[in-house]
Amino acid sequence: MNITPKTDRARQPGTRDASKFTEATRVPLWDPEVDDILVCRQVRQETHDVKTFVFSAREPRAFRFYPGQFMTFELPVEGMVSRCYTISxxxxxxxxxxxxxxxxPGGPASNWLHDYMIPGKEVTVSGPAGEFTTDATADKKLLFISAGSGITxxxxxxxxxxxxxxxTDLHFIHAARTPADLIFHDELSLLISQNPTLKVxxxxxxSSPSHAWSGFTGRLSLPMLHLMSPDFMDRQIFCCGPGPFMDxxxxMLAEANFDMSNYYEESFDFGAETAGSFDEPADAAPEISDQTFRVSFPKTGHVVECSPGMTILSAARAAGLLPISSCQRGICGTCKSRLISGEVDMQHGGGIRQREIDQGKILICCSTPTSDIEVEI
Structure with missing residues (x-):
């Protein structure tokens, strides 16, 4: 009997060549150095004052990011503003x-998104970026603590x-003003039912007249923390929320003598330095001369002397200016500005693309003058 091997058989009508199918449907990766346009695909109302905005690229792209990272959005508000939003x-x-x-209330960026971002609208972005992340599938005990939109x-x-x-072993504590302000409440309940080792x-x-509530009531306190996560002293803690909440x-943890080397936090309060996540060795400090340089801000007419090692952001603040900034580490891109003339030493952390640098843009939070300069902020 002559048996034809399967590899030699002709394809039957209606079948597809798997190798060609895989090649034809392979989705390119999102390249932060090249790609910068997202298209809104969906808007979901989470609570009375919180919305989720779902985006994808113009053409199919696969995004590669770590949970906890953020993207910087350029929004057409008051000309143009940049804001960092965590990927939720x-x-x-x-x-x-x-x-x-x-x-x-009064926030130009958040109000613009709520009022004008609809499916089909495009927005310019950079990233993803950020260091506040962890692997919750690893074999370690974790405790997440958040308040308000710090849950993202x-x-x-x-x-x-x-x-x-x-x-593996995850406890999640979230604080809100009222039951009506609980973000992702229904989804968290679903995740608990599907993942027995997740405790929320x-x-x-x-309380809220429109929402029944039988859970914990009051501000998070140490006795409450003991009830919510009895073994919190043995866990790594990740915290995000408004500044006073994290304070x-x-x-609270200091009162309990918690080992703060196991504590990590994140905040994107504009004008405040981003709290660190994992400790990393600092880069070698650049050589600093004893020469001062003039920093001019043509839009306002301010001119200041910049001391050795002083960033342009610090010089701007010394001149009484309050440019928008966030991370102060060259990561988020919020303080992106145009260098009109002169030279700087910019030690950024990924918050600016090479093509933007080629166009004369800098991050003023991590740029120090090496000559007299003019900056448009």
Whole structure:
């Protein structure tokens, strides 16, 4: 009997060549050096003043990011402003970017997003970037603590862990003003039912007439923390929320004699330095001469002397200017400005593309003059 090997058989009508199918449907990676346009695909109302915006690239792209990282959005407000928003979606779902934004009274960027960002609208972005991340699927005990919209990076970490595998041992504490302000409440309940090693505890400062509440009530305190996560002293803690909230968490942990080498936090309060995540060795300091340089800001007419090692952002503040900035480490790109003339030493952390540098743009938070300069901020 003559048997034809399977590899020699002709394809039957209606079948496809798997190798060609794979090649034809391969999705390119998002390249932060080249790609910079996202298209809004969906808007979801999370609470009365919080929305989630879902984006993807113009053409199919796969995003590669760590849960907890952020992207910087350039929004057409008052000319143009840059704002950092944490990616709230799962890193295990690489074909879209989600950000979850609370409407801030008087906040130009958040109000513009809530009022004008609709499906089909495009926005210019940079990133992803950021160091506040962890692997919640690793064999270690974790405790996430968040308040308000500070839930977004920790929700990204939790969603990623649940998508990839069951979290090993994860406790998640979230604080809100009222039950009506609990972001992702229904989704967290679903994740708990599907992942037995995920424990979630919620607390609200006050009740809400429109929402029944039988959980913890009041501000997060040390006795409450003991009830929510009895073994918190043995865990790595990741915290994100408003500055005063994180201050109170640090004070609470200090009172408990918690080992703060196991504590990491993140904040994007504009004008404040971003709190660190993992400690990393500092880069070698650049050589600093004893020469001062003139820094001119033509838009305002200010001219200041910049001392050795002083950044342009510090010089601007010394002149009484208040340029928008966030991380102060050259990561977020919020303080991107145009260098009109002169030379600088810029030690950035990825918050600016090479093509933007070629166009004369700099990050003033991490640039020190090496000559007299003019900067448009």
């Amino acid at each position: 979606g799962s890193a295990a779902r690489p074909y879209r970017i989600e950000i979850t934004v609370k409407r801030v 990076p920790l929700m990204s970490m939790t969603r990623t862990a649940c998508d990839l595998s069951e979290p 505890a919620l607390t609200c400062q006050a 109170s968490v640090r004070a």
